[in-house]
Every structure is written in C-alpha cells, then in structure tokens.
Amino acid sequence: MKSFLILLITFFVISCNSNRPKPIKLNSENCEFCKMTIANGKFGAELITQKGRYYKFDDVACMLQYTKSNQVLVKMFFVNDYLKENELVTAEKCFFLKGGTINSPMRGNIAAFSSDKEQKEFQTKLNAEPMTWQQVYDSYK
Amino acid sequence: MKKLICILFLLLFSISNAKTIEVGSKFPVKKIKQALQLAVDGDTIIVNGGVYKEGNILINKKIIFLGKNFPIIDGQRKFEVISVNADNVVIKGFKIINSGYASLDDPCGIKVYDKSFVKIENNILDNNFFGIYLQNSRNCLIKNNKILAYGKQEQLIGNGIHCWKSDNLQIIANKISGHRDGIYFEFVTQSIIWRNISNKNIRYGLHFMFSNDDAYITNVFKNNGAGVAVMFTKNVKMYNNYFEENWGDSAYGLLLKEIADSYIFNNKFARNTSGIYMEGTSRIKVEKNVFESNGWGMKIQASCMDNEIVNNNYLKNTFDISTNGSLVLNTFNSNYWDKYEGYDLDKNGVGDVPYHPLSLFAVLTEKTPSAMLLYRSFMITLLDKSEKVLPSITPDNFIDKTPLMKSLPL
Numbered sequence: 300m301k302s303f304l305i306l307l308i309t310f311f312v313i314s315c316n317s318n319r320p321k322p323i324k325l326n327s328e329n330c331e332f333c334k335m336t337i338a339n340g341k342f343g344a345e346l347i348t349q350k351g352r353y354y355k356f357d358d359v360a361c362m363l364q365y366t367k368s369n370q371v372l373v374k375m376f377f378v379n380d381y382l383k384e385n386e387l388v389t390a391e392k393c394f395f396l397k398g399g400t401i402n403s404p405m406r407g408n409i410a411a412f413s414s415d416k417e418q419k420e421f422q423t424k425l426n427a428e429p430m431t432w433q434q435v436y437d438s439y440k
Numbered sequence: 441m442k443k444l445i446c447i448l449f450l451l452l453f454s455i456s457n458a459k460t461i462e463v464g465s466k467f468p469v470k471k472i473k474q475a476l477q478l479a480v481d482g483d484t485i486i487v488n489g490g491v492y493k494e495g496n497i498l499i500n501k502k503i504i505f506l507g508k509n510f511p512i513i514d515g516q517r518k519f520e521v522i523s524v525n526a527d528n529v530v531i532k533g534f535k536i537i538n539s540g541y542a543s544l545d546d547p548c549g550i551k552v553y554d555k556s557f558v559k560i561e562n563n564i565l566d567n568n569f570f571g572i573y574l575q576n577s578r579n580c581l582i583k584n585n586k587i588l589a590y591g592k593q594e595q596l597i598g599n600g601i602h603c604w605k606s607d608n609l610q611i612i613a614n615k616i617s618g619h620r621d622g623i624y625f626e627f628v629t630q631s632i633i634w635r636n637i638s639n640k641n642i643r644y645g646l647h648f649m650f651s652n653d654d655a656y657i658t659n660v661f662k663n664n665g666a667g668v669a670v671m672f673t674k675n676v677k678m679y680n681n682y683f684e685e686n687w688g689d690s691a692y693g694l695l696l697k698e699i700a701d702s703y704i705f706n707n708k709f710a711r712n713t714s715g716i717y718m719e720g721t722s723r724i725k726v727e728k729n730v731f732e733s734n735g736w737g738m739k740i741q742a743s744c745m746d747n748e749i750v751n752n753n754y755l756k757n758t759f760d761i762s763t764n765g766s767l768v769l770n771t772f773n774s775n776y777w778d779k780y781e782g783y784d785l786d787k788n789g790v791g792d793v794p795y796h797p798l799s800l801f802a803v804l805t806e807k808t809p810s811a812m813l814l815y816r817s818f819m820i821t822l823l824d825k826s827e828k829v830l831p832s833i834t835p836d837n838f839i840d841k842t843p844l845m846k847s848l849p850l
Contacts, residue, residue, distance in 0.1 A: 325595070326620075326642045326665060329690040334697055334719065336643045336666045336690060338620050340596060384596065406650075 320345050320377040320387035321353050332361035333405055340385030342403040345377040360407025363439035381410035382417060390432050394418035399427030409435060464488030472497055479503050487511045500525040507533035510564060515539040520547040521568065530559045539568035546598060548573040552580065560585060570598030571619060577606045582614060589618035591642045599624040600641065607631065617641060622664065625651040632657070639663045648673050656681060667712060669695040676702045683709045692717040693734065699724065706850065709734060718744045727751055730850050736762050745769035753847045754778060762802040772797060772840040776847040784845045795843040798834045800827035
C-alpha cells in the first residue's frame with residue numbers, strides 16, 4: 300500500500316512538472332500577445348513559465364515581445380518546425396532563418412528548422428539569413 | 441476637327457485590329473494554352489463551356505480572357521490555376537477549381553504578380569487554397585466573384601481575397617466563405633472594400649494588417665470564426681457594415697488592435713460574443729452604431745485613449761461596456777442605453793442623471809471570468825444597484841453625462 304502511495308505521489312509530481320509543450324489548436328486559440336487567432340502551424344510558438352503556465356503565440360516575434368514587455372520568467376520556449384505541420388520543438392535546439400521570402404503572421408519572419416542541414420538547404424531557397432536561438436532571443440528588447 | 445476625325449479613325453482602326461480567338465471542343469483551337477500562344481496584346485480569348493485541365497495557365501500578354509457558360513479550369517490539386525503576369529488583363533466568367541494545396545508557395549486560384557489595371561470579374565472560385573491573390577499590384581478591380589472553400593478547423597488553408605503590398609484596389613460585391621480570412625489586406629493603401637458578403641470563414645471575415653487609408657463600406661460579416669480584425673493600422677473608415685453572429689471565447693464582432701485616427705460609423709453589431717474589442721487604439725470616433733444582443737457591447741482595454749463614443753444605441757446586451765482598468769481616457773456622450781433608469785424632468789430628451797455604463801459585475805468578471813457563474817443572482821443585483829449609487833470599484837468618471845431617453849432611429 301505504501302509503495303503504491305509513493306508511486307502515485309511521484310506520478311503526480313512528474314505529471315505536474317512537465318516540460319512538454321501543449322499542442323496548439325489551430326484556428327481556435329488566440330495569440331497571447333497580438334490577440335489574433337493562431338492559424339498557421341509553421342510559425343506558432345509557445346512558452347512555459349517557471350510556475351508552469353502555458354502561453355501560446357502565432358509568431359516567434361509575439362512570444363519574445365510578450366516575454367520581454369511583461370518580464371515573464373520563462374522555463375522553456377517552443378517553436379513550430381517550419382517543415383512540419385504544427386509540431387512544437389524546443390527552441391534552443393532549433394536552427395533559425397530570418398527574412399527573405401519568409402512571411403510569418405506578425406512579420407517576425409523567423410522560421411525554425413530542426414537540423415542545420417535543413418537550415419542550409421532553405422537558406423538559399425528562401426534567401427534568408429541564418430540565426431541561432433540566442434541571436435533571435437537577443438534581437439527583441 | 442480634321443485632327444479629331446483622324447484620331448477617331450486611328451482609334452477605330454486600332455480596335456478593329458485586335459482579333460478574337462475562340463477556344464472549345466468545336467473550334468480549331470482546343471486548348472487555352474494554344475490560344476494564349478496565338479494571341480498578341482489587345483486580343484480577346486473566348487473560352488467556351490467545358491472542362492480544361494492544362495496545369496498552370498500563365499497570362500503574360502495584355503488580353504481579355506472571357507468565359508462563356510462558365511468553362512471549368514481545373515488545377516487538379518497540383519497547380520496554381522491562373523497566373524497573371526501582364527497589365528490590363530481582364531478575367532471574366534470562369535469557374536476555377538482545385539488549386540494546389542498547402543505547399544510552401546501558397547498556390548492560388550488566380551494570382552496577380554506586380555501588375556496594374558487587372559480586372560477579375562464574375563468568376564466562381566471553388567475549392568482553392570488561396571482564392572484571388574494580388575501581390576504588389578495597383579489599380580485592380582475584383583468584382584462579383586463567388587469564392588468558396590471548405591476549410592476546417594485544425595487545417596491549413598489560405599485566404600479568399602489576399603492583397604499584399606498593393607494600392608488603389610477595389611474589392612466590390614464578392615461572396616466569400618470557407619477560407620481562413622475572407623478578405624486579407626497587408627500593406628495595402630488607398631483601397632476600398634464595398635458590398636461584399638463574407639461569412640463562415642475559419643478565422644476573420646476581414647483582416648487588416650499595416651494597411652493605412654482604406655475604407656470598407658456596406659459589407660456583411662457573419663458567422664466567421666472570430667469576426668473582423670483591424671490591426672496596426674491608421675486612418676480606416678468603416679461605414680454601414682453588419683457584424684453578426686461571431687460567437688466564441690476569442691471571437692469579436694470587430695477586433696481593433698493598435699489602430700488610430702479611424703472612424704466607425706453606422707454599423708450594426710448583433711449577436712456577437714463581444715461587439716467591439718479595443719486594445720491600444722486611439723483617436724477613434726464611434727458614431728451612430730447599433731449594438732444589439734451581444735454578450736459585451738464594447739470591451740475597451742485600458743490601453744485605449746482619446747476615443748469618442750457618440751450617439752450609439754446599446755440594446756439588449758448582457759454588458760454594454762467592460763474595461764480592465766480604472767483610468768478613463770475615452771469619452772461617452774449622448775448614447776442610448778436601454779439599461780438607463782434615470783428620468784427626464786425637463787423633457788428635452790436627455791436624461792437628467794448621468795449614466796454609468798460600466799456595471800460592477802462587468803468589472804468583476806473581467807478580473808475573474810469564473811464569477812460569471814453568479815450572474816443574475818440576488819447578491820450581485822444588490823451590489824450592482826449600490827454601486828450605481830455610490831461607485832467604489834468602478835471608476836466614477838466613467839459616465840455618459842447626456843444619455844438619451846429614446847433610442848436613435850438607426
């Protein structure tokens with residue numbers, strides 16, 4: 300009985316302390332910053348605060364502006380993989396491209412890729428500039 | 441006089457010089473692409489009824505492209521159906537179906553690339569990713585088109601009429617449904633949207649981004665996922681529109697965000713979750729509108745300033761106004777509020793006691809939405825009444841000093 304209880308408690312603790320993103324429901328959820336309905340699963344973004352709250356955004360630009368203007372204590376950032384449909388991946392592990400022919404909903408024009416190979420491939424295709432997450436993060440104040 | 445005749449003659453000559461090419465199964469020219477090859481600037485191509493599956497049709501000559509009995513041009517889910525790459529092209533009377541889908545390059549029913557004076561009239565666009573897409577175009581006319589798509593939630597789909605970096609456009613009398621945004625304007629200036637019907641689109645009926653100096657007049661926006669959004673824009677005129685039945689947690693009849701110097705006149709907001717939601721808006725005049733049977737008539741966030749709300753009718757809304765701050769930087773004058781309980785002793789049509797449009801409960805639910813559970817309970821009604829007499833939570837200068845006794849005939 301005791302071990303079962305411990306198991307139960309650890310299960311609860313783990314499930315509360317999740318580092319997984321919650322999937323974005325396209326066309327029904329709003330961007331926390333610009334209030335637009337999130338409709339494009341290539342540019343969406345999400346963050347988890349240190350208290351465990353989730354906020355969803357339609358553009359990386361919105362997420363970073365929201366974070367900086369409200370001084371949010373962020374645990375994790377997630378972004379949509381540009382080459383997939385509405386899949387959130389950890390922002391630190393991504394490779395970014397900015398500008399060129401990338402058209403994101405709020406003109407952040409930043410696309411995320413999960414490998415540097417894809418980044419290189421699309422750099423010429425989209426005529427865009429490569430960036431790291433740190434550079435993306437620092438480009439908003 | 442002689443000169444004039446000479447010019448007239450020349451003109452006639454130049455008109456008669458243009459030839460007409462007919463396309464159809466009964467004609468020597470069977471394919472549209474063949475006709476396009478034969479044509480020169482100024483020619484007319486008439487396409488007769490039938491189904492044409494010719495991949496991407498690129499119009500790169502100044503031609504008039506007419507359909508007889510709505511010939512069907514099928515993109516077979518693979519191609520951009522018609523690409524316009526010449527000035528002065530007219531496209532009229534076609535049924536354009538099944539453009540390519542969901543790829544990275546936004547395939548369209550009809551796309552205009554950096555051109556002027558293109559007319560797209562009387563077409564039916566069915567089941568395309570984007571309907572009509574104008575990119576970097578000027579002085580174009582989009583009129584009387586029916587644009588249908590069958591987008592669902594959780595699915596990527598383009599906009600009905602998508603305009604980007606353009607100016608002097610006229611979007612008139614189109615019917616759009618089932619797209620992401622019915623009409624989408626981004627960096628579009630000096631343009632007019634008139635007499636369109638945009639309903640059942642997944643996101644917005646009309647969506648403005650960074651588009652200054654435009655007007656939209658006498659349109660109907662009904663049953664869209666989230667109503668109409670006008671964002672990051674200056675100097676937009678909104679007259680005589682209907683905003684109806686935009687229901688949902690994140691749905692607004694009209695969403696205004698970061699917009700300035702605009703004029704909202706004589707519109708009707710009926711049966712929306714929120715009639716107007718304003719955030720970061722300034723110097724807007726809201727005049728002679730009707731707000732009827734909405735959850736919230738207007739939600740004015742504290743970031744709004746210098747807006748004037750004059751001569752509107754507020755009828756049968758659950759809440760007429762709500763706000764999230766205590767600072768009042770907007771003025772309310774001479775509106776009709778059906779919840780007004782004051783009197784008019786001097787019989788001049790204006791109530792003698794000011795009206796507080798902001799109810800206590802509206803403020804409470806703004807802070808804790810779940811308090812809505814207590815709506816219409818005895819305690820809340822009591823608190824609301826006492827708040828009206830002695831404002832404590834609601835800002836006491838949030839008032840209409842000259843509330844009207846009778847609704848305006850709008």
